[in-house]
Amino acid sequence: MLKKRIIPVQLLLNGRLVKTQRFDSFRDVGDPVKSSAVYNSQYADELVFLNIAREGQSVKPLAAFLERVSEVCFMPLAIGGGIRSFEDAAFLIQNGADKIVLNSVAYKDKSVITRVADRFGAQAVVVGIDAARRADGSYVARSHCGRNEEVVKIEDHIRSCEAAGAGEFFVQSIDNDGMMEGFDVPLIKLVSAIATVPVIGCGGSGNYNHLRDAFLETGVSALACGSLFNFSDSNPLRAKAFLSNYGLAFKVV
Amino acid sequence: MIGILDLGIGNLRSLSNAIHQNGFDSQVIKDETSFADLSHLIIPGVGHFQPAMAAVVDRKLRAPIHAYVATGRPLLGVCLGMQLLAARGTEGGEVDGIGLIPGTIKRLTPGAGYRIPHVGWNVLMTKRAHPVYEGLKNERDFYFVHSFAMVCDAADDVLGETDYGGPVTAVIGRNNVVGFQFHPEKSEVNGLKLLENFCLWDGKC
Numbered sequence: 001m002l003k004k005r006i007i008p009v010q011l012l013l014n015g016r017l018v019k020t021q022r023f024d025s026f027r028d029v030g031d032p033v034k035s036s037a038v039y040n041s042q043y044a045d046e047l048v049f050l051n052i053a054r055e056g057q058s059v060k061p062l063a064a065f066l067e068r069v070s071e072v073c074f075m076p077l078a079i080g081g082g083i084r085s086f087e088d089a090a091f092l093i094q095n096g097a098d099k100i101v102l103n104s105v106a107y108k109d110k111s112v113i114t115r116v117a118d119r120f121g122a123q124a125v126v127v128g129i130d131a132a133r134r135a136d137g138s139y140v141a142r143s144h145c146g147r148n149e150e151v152v153k154i155e156d157h158i159r160s161c162e163a164a165g166a167g168e169f170f171v172q173s174i175d176n177d178g179m180m181e182g183f184d185v186p187l188i189k190l191v192s193a194i195a196t197v198p199v200i201g202c203g204g205s206g207n208y209n210h211l212r213d214a215f216l217e218t219g220v221s222a223l224a225c226g227s228l229f230n231f232s233d234s235n236p237l238r239a240k241a242f243l244s245n246y247g248l249a250f251k252v253v
Numbered sequence: 254m255i256g257i258l259d260l261g262i263g264n265l266r267s268l269s270n271a272i273h274q275n276g277f278d279s280q281v282i283k284d285e286t287s288f289a290d291l292s293h294l295i296i297p298g299v300g301h302f303q304p305a306m307a308a309v310v311d312r313k314l315r316a317p318i319h320a321y322v323a324t325g326r327p328l329l330g331v332c333l334g335m336q337l338l339a340a341r342g343t344e345g346g347e348v349d350g351i352g353l354i355p356g357t358i359k360r361l362t363p364g365a366g367y368r369i370p371h372v373g374w375n376v377l378m379t380k381r382a383h384p385v386y387e388g389l390k391n392e393r394d395f396y397f398v399h400s401f402a403m404v405c406d407a408a409d410d411v412l413g414e415t416d417y418g419g420p421v422t423a424v425i426g427r428n429n430v431v432g433f434q435f436h437p438e439k440s441e442v443n444g445l446k447l448l449e450n451f452c453l454w455d456g457k458c
Contacts, residue, residue, distance in 0.1 A: 001375070001376065001416060002371065002373050002374070002375050002417060003373060003374040003375065003394060005373055005374065040441070043441055043442075045373070045374060046396075067266065070266055070267050070270050071270050074267070074270075074271055074274070074438060074439060074440070074441050074442075074444060074445060075396070075439055075440075075441055076396055076398070076436070076439045077267075093263060093264055094263075094264065094265075095264075095266065096264055096266045096267060097264065098264055098267070098299075098398075098436075098439065118301070119262070119300060119304075120262065120263060120299055120300045121299050121300040121301060121333075121370075121398075121400075122370055122400065123299070123370045123372055123398040123399070123400070124263075124299060124300075167370050167372070168370075168372060195368075196368060196369070197368055197369070197370065198368050198370070198372045198373070221368065221372070221373065222373070250374075251374035251394035252376070252392065252393055252394050253393065253394070253441065253442060253443065
């Protein structure tokens with residue numbers, strides 16, 4: 001049986017690990033290589049890194065960072081944030097990334113998804129979708145770290161990204177990010193219902209009950225947590241110990 | 254010397270780091286010129302069968318790989334690298350594989366409710382004893398990412414399976430050749446243990 005995954009998500013800003021609230025007001029929370037080594041010792045299932053620095057960034061520093069992480073982490077590593085082309089993606093994969101997360105470029109040029117999937121396989125392409133809730137309960141996709149509103153419907157975007165070759169979706173709630181009040185269950189449900197590839201839900205975990213609710217109510221493949229592991233006395237091992245009381249199965253080491 | 258064959262696809266660094274973590278040196282090799290110096294050969298790989306096999310053919314590696322195996326030294330294929338060991342691939346039309354283990358690469362058809370690709374941690378159920386399993390507990394989880402899997406012609410070549418809407422070949426082996434469908438270099442302690450066992454293996458079983 002395929003196990004559920006719990007994925008620490010780490011935001012990178014100029015070589016530091018930071019944590020945001022609603023994609024804003026970030027706080028420095030340490031050194032990302034050291035925290036990754038700790039996650040390795042806690043048998044995390046996978047790590048996701050999202051670079052939130054933008055101006056004038058090339059992917060070279062990210063590759064140098066990945067090189068250091070892959071010396072201390074023996075689990076799948078996904079990285080995204082500011083990948084603009086096939087060449088950026090290929091460079092990161094050749095330097096230690098198992099998956100790359102494409103977000104803004106996926107709205108503009110789906111051929112990047114296709115080229116990466118053709119070369120490295122669909123499993124290497126994660127499409128990140130940042131969604132904001134409207135007053136009427138519907139969702140709107142936002143690109144460029146939440147700054148730009150996209151006109152395409154999220155449902156249509158998921159279908160066209162999948163047709164282009166996406167192997168996984170990483171869906172993040174902008175409203176719930178860093179609030180530690182629970183995942184956006186309707187959003188994760190919406191994406192899981194349309195996508196036929198695995199879905200990772202992110203944004204809002206503050207305690208283990210939030211993980212339980214999201215796993216049980218949505219059937220999502222994986223949940224990603226930032227603040228929960230950054231700020232509280234929580235870790236993936238304890239999360240799994242708690243969740244295994246509710247019929248959820250995790251990796252046995 | 255442990256050689257990692259570079260077919261120009263994917264992430265070799267994780268594999269060399271995992272081997273280094275076990276206390277062994279490895280070298281990335283691009284052609285057969287250094288095959289003579291190797292004690293062990295690893296063929297990694299992610300992506301599609303057809304272009305990867307085209308890289309093997311273009312670099313004229315099929316015959317040298319067969320010659321290497323004939324010397325009795327251990328060979329390991331990882332993920333797509335394991336699939337290349339098969340006789341045939343069906344991803345993107347029927348293509349001949351390296352042909353070390355009789356079998357066909359077929360798309361996973363797990364049925365309703367199962368997402369493709371098969372991504373994540375799944376249980377390895379060992380089918381018979383093998384030196385690479387030394388000291389490993391049975392029914393531990395390993396990291397899989399694939400949409401195609403090997404169907405062996407001979408049941409004896411299947412050393413381990415996982416379950417994803419039906420049995421999926423996870424470990425294959427015949428004489429001094431083994432293959433892992435999952436990524437040992439991404440499977441934490443148990444994956445590192447398998448790699449260590451491979452690096453210590455003399456190719457006999």
